[in-house]
Amino acid sequence: MTAAVRRNGLGLVAWLAGIVFFLPIAWMALTSFHSEQDAATNPPSLTASLTLDGYREFFGTGGGASPWPALINSTVASVASTLLVLLLALPAAYALSIRRVRKWTDVLFFFLSTKMLPVVAGLLPIYLFAKNTGLLDNIWLLVLLHTSMNLPIAVWMMQSFLSEIPVAVIEAARVDGARLPTVLARVIAPIALPGIAATALICFIFSWNELLFARVLTGVVAETAPVFLTGFITSQGLFLAKVCAASLVVSLPVLAAGFAAQDKLVQGLSLGAVK
Amino acid sequence: MTATTTTPVTVAPARAVRQPSARLRAWATRAPLLPALIFMIAVTQLPFVATLVISFFDWNALYPDARRFTGLDNYRQVLTDADLRHSVWTTVLLTATVVLVSLVLGLVLALLLDRKFRGRGVVRTLLIAPFLIVPVAAALLWKHVLYNPEYGLLNGLLHYVGGPQPDWISRTPLLAVEASLVWQWTPFMMLILLAGLQSRDHEQIEAARVDGANDWQIFRHLTLPHLRRYLELGALLGSIYIVQNFDAVFTITSGGLGTANLPYTVYQSFYQAHENGLASAAGVLVVIGSIVIATFALRVVSSLFREEVARS
Numbered sequence: 001m002t003a004a005v006r007r008n009g010l011g012l013v014a015w016l017a018g019i020v021f022f023l024p025i026a027w028m029a030l031t032s033f034h035s036e037q038d039a040a041t042n043p044p045s046l047t048a049s050l051t052l053d054g055y056r057e058f059f060g061t062g063g064g065a066s067p068w069p070a071l072i073n074s075t076v077a078s079v080a081s082t083l084l085v086l087l088l089a090l091p092a093a094y095a096l097s098i099r100r101v102r103k104w105t106d107v108l109f110f111f112l113s114t115k116m117l118p119v120v121a122g123l124l125p126i127y128l129f130a131k132n133t134g135l136l137d138n139i140w141l142l143v144l145l146h147t148s149m150n151l152p153i154a155v156w157m158m159q160s161f162l163s164e165i166p167v168a169v170i171e172a173a174r175v176d177g178a179r180l181p182t183v184l185a186r187v188i189a190p191i192a193l194p195g196i197a198a199t200a201l202i203c204f205i206f207s208w209n210e211l212l213f214a215r216v217l218t219g220v221v222a223e224t225a226p227v228f229l230t231g232f233i234t235s236q237g238l239f240l241a242k243v244c245a246a247s248l249v250v251s252l253p254v255l256a257a258g259f260a261a262q263d264k265l266v267q268g269l270s271l272g273a274v275k
Numbered sequence: 276m277t278a279t280t281t282t283p284v285t286v287a288p289a290r291a292v293r294q295p296s297a298r299l300r301a302w303a304t305r306a307p308l309l310p311a312l313i314f315m316i317a318v319t320q321l322p323f324v325a326t327l328v329i330s331f332f333d334w335n336a337l338y339p340d341a342r343r344f345t346g347l348d349n350y351r352q353v354l355t356d357a358d359l360r361h362s363v364w365t366t367v368l369l370t371a372t373v374v375l376v377s378l379v380l381g382l383v384l385a386l387l388l389d390r391k392f393r394g395r396g397v398v399r400t401l402l403i404a405p406f407l408i409v410p411v412a413a414a415l416l417w418k419h420v421l422y423n424p425e426y427g428l429l430n431g432l433l434h435y436v437g438g439p440q441p442d443w444i445s446r447t448p449l450l451a452v453e454a455s456l457v458w459q460w461t462p463f464m465m466l467i468l469l470a471g472l473q474s475r476d477h478e479q480i481e482a483a484r485v486d487g488a489n490d491w492q493i494f495r496h497l498t499l500p501h502l503r504r505y506l507e508l509g510a511l512l513g514s515i516y517i518v519q520n521f522d523a524v525f526t527i528t529s530g531g532l533g534t535a536n537l538p539y540t541v542y543q544s545f546y547q548a549h550e551n552g553l554a555s556a557a558g559v560l561v562v563i564g565s566i567v568i569a570t571f572a573l574r575v576v577s578s579l580f581r582e583e584v585a586r587s
Contacts, residue, residue, distance in 0.1 A: 011392025017384055018401035021458070025404055027428050028416050044431040088314055091307030101305050105580075107312070109573060114319045116569035118519045120541040121562045122322025124329065124554055127545070129322075148318035151311060209409050212521045212538070216546060226411040226522075233526055235419070240426065243419050247412035258407035259400065266466040270508060270576075 032244035039240035054241030058249065067246070069221075070228035073139050074250075077214075077224055078207035081146035085154045085203050086196065088147070093158035098170065098188070108159060115152040119212050127216055139222040145213045150203040157202070157268050161195030162188070198264030201257040208254055225250045323562065330555035337549050349556035359540060359557065366518060366536040366564075369449065373456045374513040378506065380457065381464025386494075388465070389472045406462040414526035417455035418444065422527075448532035452523050460517065464509045471505030472498070504575060511572035518565060537561045 030046075031039045032055070038048035060066035096104045126145065127136075135141040165188060173187045214224040229250055232243050258265065333345040353359045388399055405413070421428045424442040433440060444451045475498065483493055521538045528534040530543060537557060545554035 008392070010387060010390060011394075014384075014387040014392060014398050015394065017387065018398035021461070022401040022404055024416055024421060024428070024458070025408065028420055031420060040426040042426045042431050043434040044426075044428060088311040092311035095304060095306075095308040099304055101308055105577075107308065109577065110312075111315065112573065112576065113569065114315050116515055116565055116572065117319055117323060118538065118558075118561050118565050119521075120519070120538045120558045121565075122319060122326055123541070124545050124551060124558065125322040125325035128551075144318060148315060151315060155311060205407075209411075211411055211525070212542065215525075216542065226409060229409070229411045229415060230526065232415055232419070233529065240419060240423075243415055247408070247415050251408045251412050254409055255404070255407045258403065262400075262403065265403070266470050269463060270467055270470075270512060 028244045028248060032241055032248050034241050036238040036241050039244070040238050054245035055249070057239075057242040058245045065228075065231075067225070067228050067249075070223050070225045071250075073218070073222055074208055074225040076139055077142050077146055078204045080140075080143045081150065081207045082200050082203045084143065084147045085150045086200060088151055089154035089158050089199070090196070092155050093162050096155070096159045097162035098165065098167075108156065111152040111155045114148075119149075123212070123216060126213075130217055136217060137219045137222045139218070141217055142214060142222065142224070145217070146207040146210060149210065149213075150206055153206070153268060154199050154203055157199045157264075158192075158195065160267070161192050161199075164195075165191050195264070198261045198268060201261035202265065202268035205254050205257050205261075208257075326555045326558050329551055330559050332552045334551040335549050336545070336551055345552070349552045350560075352553060353556045353560060358535075361533065362535045362537050362540040362557075363560070365449065365534060366538075366561075369453060369456075369520070369524075369534075369536055370514055370517045372453050373460060373517050374510050376453070377457045377460040377464050377513065378509055380461045381509065382468050382502075382506070384461065384465045385468035385472055388469055402465060403462045405458050406460070408459070410459065410522040411526055413459055414455055414523045417451070417458075418527045422451055444528060445532065448528050448534045452527050452534055455527060456517065456520065456523050460513055464513065467509045467512075468502060468505055471502045475501050504579060507571075507575045508579065511568060511575055514568045515565065515572060518561070518568065537564075 027044075033050040033052070034045070034048050035051050035053055038045045039054075041048075058067060060068075095101050096108055101107065130136045130138075130141055170183060170187055173183050178186065209226065210224075211226045211230070214227050215230065218224060218227060229246060232239070232246060261268070330349055331344060331346060332342055333348065334342040384402060388395060388402070408416070419427070422443040424430055424440060427443075429443065430440045480493055480497060483497060488496075519538055520536065521542065524530055524534055524536055524539045525542075530536075530539045535543065538561065541554050541557045541561065544550045544557065
């Protein structure tokens with residue numbers, strides 16, 4: 001076997017693997033555009049005519065609850081918690097990278113260790129607290145919890161991004177008489193901005209995906225999109241196209257954010273340990 | 276690394292006049308850190324302490340007046356109750372299977388993607404996609420669209436070759452949950468291992484090749500040792516996330532058919548059975564399990580981290 005044949009052969013295997021992994025998503029997309037009758041055939045109907053009925057059904061024009069409140073709640077929860085995370089993580093990362101506090105590595109590892117505390121460790125007391133203070137089914141409580149879920153990731157990522165800024169550059173700006181706000185805005189921000197954006201996208205994804213807190217702490221008013229999706233757990237007759245449309249619509253923001261952050265995704269997921 | 280930042284705390288304490296300002300400056304350095312630190316302690320550590328306290332009480336939310344201190348009774352019950360013990364076992368099995376299988380698949384895919392071929396970027400994107408489907412949506416996709424015995428894609432494909440038409444979820448419930456999780460987590464492992472592969476020393480590999488080493492020898496003696504810590508990192512981070520899995524179990528089997536893992540059991544025992552004390556004891560056990568994994572995870576992360584700090 002010549003080297004060229006083998007190289008092409010392995011390329012082909014890689015393509016095949018990519019297609020196999022993507023197939024369920026492609027099938028989901030195709031089914032979402034089929035009518036319910038065509039979606040539920042065996043063997044599957046590949047060439048059935050396309051329709052937007054599944055999407056119409058999902059958005060509630062065909063009766064049933066509208067997903068809009070849930071989508072809006074999810075947007076509020078993930079955008080607000082991401083902003084709050086950045087607000088808390090940026091100064092913290094500054095104190096852990098540029099102007100370091102003593103024992104900064106210990107502090108960094110404290111943040112990491114909280115990420116390893118499972119959600120169920122504090123779920124019941126949080127639920128009881130919410131029930132007694134009337135915060136149950138309130139989206140802002142979810143914002144706080146999603147913030148706590150993402151803050152360690154953000155601190156770690158941001159710390160590693162800010163550490164990449166050469167101290168000499170900051171010193172030089174100081175020597176030239178620049179004050180702290182100027183240094184932050186003119187020197188640090190431009191270098192750190194891509195990293196901050198990637199961090200924000202990853203926090204957004206985790207918050208948008210989160211189910212356990214949302215399921216326990218929200219019910220009617222503050223229900224998020226994943227909680228709305230749990231309504232599809234039990235079969236409701238012919239509803240495949242609708243389920244596919246729903247799953248795809250709810251996943252779209254995550255797919256968009258994930259592909260936008262692709263290069264930094266691994267760094268975020270490994271809490272900054274891998275670059 | 277240049278540690279030129281002035282640490283005012285080290286100023287000699289003898290100069291009493293300078294001390295207040297030194298202390299002030301130390302606090303000024305610390306100040307940006309405090310909001311995040313206090314927030315984390317309040318939202319994650321305090322509730323866990325409360326869980327710990329509740330775990331020593333016999334407390335059913337439906338009978339709040341009968342609440343009383345029972346010591347370790349809840350733990351005894353959790354560890355002797357057949358269902359609960361089974362959920363401990365399910366958690367271990369689910370986590371180990373998903374982590375190992377997705378790690379091996381992720382390694383194969385990372386090796387495939389590490390070489391140049393036409394459309395590599397597209398294939399990478401296709402492979403990452405499963406990780407970017409909302410977990411509940413992914414579980415719904417597997418449950419209804421792939422596994423459904425009557426019109427699911429799996430049986431549809433089997434139909435073409437005249438194969439059997441099994442009811443996947445009721446025949447192999449745990450495997451059904453595991454397969455969907457492997458599909459979602461393989462891309463995660465692949466990304467971490469790909470980063471590991473790309474940080475290899477290419478000169479060393481070239482030198483080995485010049486010396487006549489074949490592909491397998493290079494993989495076995497250079498690549499694999501280099502990847503070891505990335506494999507560990509993937510396994511440990513994967514374990515931390517999958518031990519906590521709730522979405523797939525909740526969606527695909529609703530914890531039935533022997534697939535209830537500890538997080539699901541904790542959820543179920545206080546949210547549906549209102550057994551606050553028992554749920555807390557089970558929660559504490561999940562934490563103990565996580566601490567064991569986390570101790571190793573922290574060690575791996577810190578060794579990679581120190582290397583990073585030393586390099587910069």
